[in-house]
Amino acid sequence: MSLGGFLWRRALVALPVLLGILFLTFMLVRIGDQDPVAMLAGPMADAPMLARIRAELMLDQPLLTQFWAYLGRLVQGDLGLSWQGNAPVTQAIADHLPATLELVTLAVGIGALVGVPVGLRAAERPNGWFDQASRFGSLFGFSLPTYWLGLMAIFVFFYLLGWAPAPMGRVSMMVTPPEVLTGSVLLDSLLAGNGEAAWSAAAQLVLPVGCFAIVATAPIIKHTRAIAIEVMGSDYIRYARACGFPRRIIRRIALRAALVPVITFVGSEFTSLLAAASLIEFVFAWGGLGHWGLNAILLGDFAAVQGYVLVLAIASVLVFALVDLVVLLLEPRARA
Amino acid sequence: MTLLAVQDLHVEFATRGLDNRLRVAQALNGVSFTVAAGEVVGLVGETGAGKSLTALAAMGLLRPPARIPHGSIRFEGREIIGLSDRELEKIRGRRMAMIVQSPLTSLDPLKRIGDQLVRMQRVHDTAHGAAARTKAEAMLAAVRIPDPARRMRAWPHELSGGMAQRVLIAMALVNDPALIIADEPTTGLDVTVQAQVLDTLRDIVAARNLGALVITHDLGVVAHYCQRVAVMFAGRIVEDGPVREVFSRPSHPYTRALIDSTPGRIAQLGWTVTGGTPPDLYDLPQGCLYRDRCPRAATACLAAPPRIAVSGTHGAACHFAGEAA
Numbered sequence A: 001m002s003l004g005g006f007l008w009r010r011a012l013v014a015l016p017v018l019l020g021i022l023f024l025t026f027m028l029v030r031i032g033d034q035d036p037v038a039m040l041a042g043p044m045a046d047a048p049m050l051a052r053i054r055a056e057l058m059l060d061q062p063l064l065t066q067f068w069a070y071l072g073r074l075v076q077g078d079l080g081l082s083w084q085g086n087a088p089v090t091q092a093i094a095d096h097l098p099a100t101l102e103l104v105t106l107a108v109g110i111g112a113l114v115g116v117p118v119g120l121r122a123a124e125r126p127n128g129w130f131d132q133a134s135r136f137g138s139l140f141g142f143s144l145p146t147y148w149l150g151l152m153a154i155f156v157f158f159y160l161l162g163w164a165p166a167p168m169g170r171v172s173m174m175v176t177p178p179e180v181l182t183g184s185v186l187l188d189s190l191l192a193g194n195g196e197a198a199w200s201a202a203a204q205l206v207l208p209v210g211c212f213a214i215v216a217t218a219p220i221i222k223h224t225r226a227i228a229i230e231v232m233g234s235d236y237i238r239y240a241r242a243c244g245f246p247r248r249i250i251r252r253i254a255l256r257a258a259l260v261p262v263i264t265f266v267g268s269e270f271t272s273l274l275a276a277a278s279l280i281e282f283v284f285a286w287g288g289l290g291h292w293g294l295n296a297i298l299l300g301d302f303a304a305v306q307g308y309v310l311v312l313a314i315a316s317v318l319v320f321a322l323v324d325l326v327v328l329l330l331e332p333r334a335r336a
Numbered sequence B: 001m002t003l004l005a006v007q008d009l010h011v012e013f014a015t016r017g018l019d020n021r022l023r024v025a026q027a028l029n030g031v032s033f034t035v036a037a038g039e040v041v042g043l044v045g046e047t048g049a050g051k052s053l054t055a056l057a058a059m060g061l062l063r064p065p066a067r068i069p070h071g072s073i074r075f076e077g078r079e080i081i082g083l084s085d086r087e088l089e090k091i092r093g094r095r096m097a098m099i100v101q102s103p104l105t106s107l108d109p110l111k112r113i114g115d116q117l118v119r120m121q122r123v124h125d126t127a128h129g130a131a132a133r134t135k136a137e138a139m140l141a142a143v144r145i146p147d148p149a150r151r152m153r154a155w156p157h158e159l160s161g162g163m164a165q166r167v168l169i170a171m172a173l174v175n176d177p178a179l180i181i182a183d184e185p186t187t188g189l190d191v192t193v194q195a196q197v198l199d200t201l202r203d204i205v206a207a208r209n210l211g212a213l214v215i216t217h218d219l220g221v222v223a224h225y226c227q228r229v230a231v232m233f234a235g236r237i238v239e240d241g242p243v244r245e246v247f248s249r250p251s252h253p254y255t256r257a258l259i260d261s262t263p264g265r266i267a268q269l270g271w272t273v274t275g276g277t278p279p280d281l282y283d284l285p286q287g288c289l290y291r292d293r294c295p296r297a298a299t300a301c302l303a304a305p306p307r308i309a310v311s312g313t314h315g316a317a318c319h320f321a322g323e324a325a
Helices: A003-031 A036-041 A047-056 A063-074 A089-124 A129-143 A146-160 A185-192 A195-232 A235-242 A247-283 A289-299 A302-330 B051-058 B085-091 B113-123 B129-142 B161-173 B191-208 B219-225 B243-248 B253-260 B263-269
Strands: B002-016 B022-036 B040-044 B066-075 B096-099 B179-183 B211-216 B228-233 B236-242 B308-311 B314-316
Touching: A003 A063, A003 A302, A036 A047, A089 A129, A089 A185, A089 A195, A089 A247, A089 A289, A089 A302, A129 A195, A146 A195, A146 A247, A185 A195, A195 A247, A235 A247, A247 A289, A247 A302, A289 A302, B002 B051, B002 B211, B022 B040, B022 B051, B022 B066, B022 B211, B022 B236, B040 B051, B040 B219, B051 B066, B051 B179, B051 B211, B096 B161, B113 B129, B113 B161, B129 B161, B161 B191, B179 B191, B191 B211, B191 B219, B211 B219, B219 B243, B228 B243, B228 B253, B236 B243, B236 B253
Parallel strands: B040 B211, B040 B228, B096 B179, B179 B211
Antiparallel strands: B002 B022, B002 B066, B228 B236, B236 B314, B308 B314
């Protein structure tokens, strides 16, 4: 199958999925008992004013008419207006997404770099001391609520020990932030040669990324271990032993076989952490997409909630397409 | 020349139950047989009799919790038991090669057939590069795979079961081993494909003067392809000898029962085998292990039966082996 054909087919599958997610989100926010009109109009508004705002926002129209109008604007790249801050949703997403991507990419990156080798090592001797220790560690990571972990980290490393900077955003307020290029403050500072800002951005990253990496690592350890144990018990590994292959080669065969399921899992981990980022962002006042989306949900900011969910859905589609592309390269059976 | 000599081999599994008490299953209880060059020996018996375990032990592939408390396995005059992994790796796949029973899942799914055959030679340092590729292709031709040049580039998942089994035979033969151990080589194949694969294996073994140990529960396979047979029951060999002799004069009641339970004989005699289960390997009784199922059981059977020679190289582990059936 050609690359073009692959991408084309993925797009064809993704479109109805995105449409369905959009429809559900659109209906769900409106079915809830939040009334954004009252909130927008303020306490002084009278009935005619409320009605006028309602008509302006089309909220007095049938739901399907509203949805149709929304889709019409969506295909023109207009995601509507966010009521919190009165800015276009697209602008708000562009402002907030890089912060979340920075956090999640680093956390999942660390999770994979730590979790995959630990899981593989644990699988070499199931129930050995290393396996027991790593299993305890990953259970620990599984059981801790993210926000609690964040609060404890702030309490210990900022409040008690004073090692970490104040958990207020992505760069210290005393530092001039760099011009926005990539959206990652750390990268932008480095690109601008602004050492002070880079240092501050890195320091701000340590605690949230550390906490989130713990959350990311635990399931990666667990799944890598399970995958590796399954591979080591497979017929082809047993046959490789019967062929007199030395350990080195058997390990290579096993690693190669474990790669595809491990990559698939890390990909799915990335998308789920993208959605789970809100709480840790909230705790660290990170100002990322999750934080923004959480606020939108709490405030009944319909267009923003829709935009937030749409971005998460598109990110999932893209990540899984990327994962499948990698699998396609590594796995002959997928190419058939 | 004797290639493989297994002498009084015992294998046991020590496992801990849920109550944390150590339980020992005595899986092999004194197995002895030999395989000589140019000879195909069949190892038959029901599931759980210890056939595959015997093969694994011979390949040095047993790992904990299996252990060998007693016995000897000599291959090409050298004791296998107690050799280090490194030394065993030089024998396995090189001097002694195995054909396993699930060919489709046993080949490395992420490597082309030709590359797997080349790797087999490279690992054992028998050939490299272009020479190894040439040899690999020749082996595929030797196991009668059509269009071997094209098959070299095939992935395992593109093969049929019979084709994959031929590839495994090619893998086993590519390093010119002295002994082939085939563990249920045709289970899961169509009957016609079974015959083709076994014919191929037999011809190659004969042409190269190899020794072969064929493990099967199919007496038809033994009758067609083996010169000698050893019948296993509950981790012991109860009867062994030339195939013709054993089939025409089965001297152990279990062998007779096996022969009577082949489809042809059932058609002739009706069902004569009255079930029964193998003895509990965790708690082996004294004496003859077959006595609970044996129509001839007598007080003598409370003592372990010695191997009684019936004629020449034919013998059976039964107190009544010498008598007429």
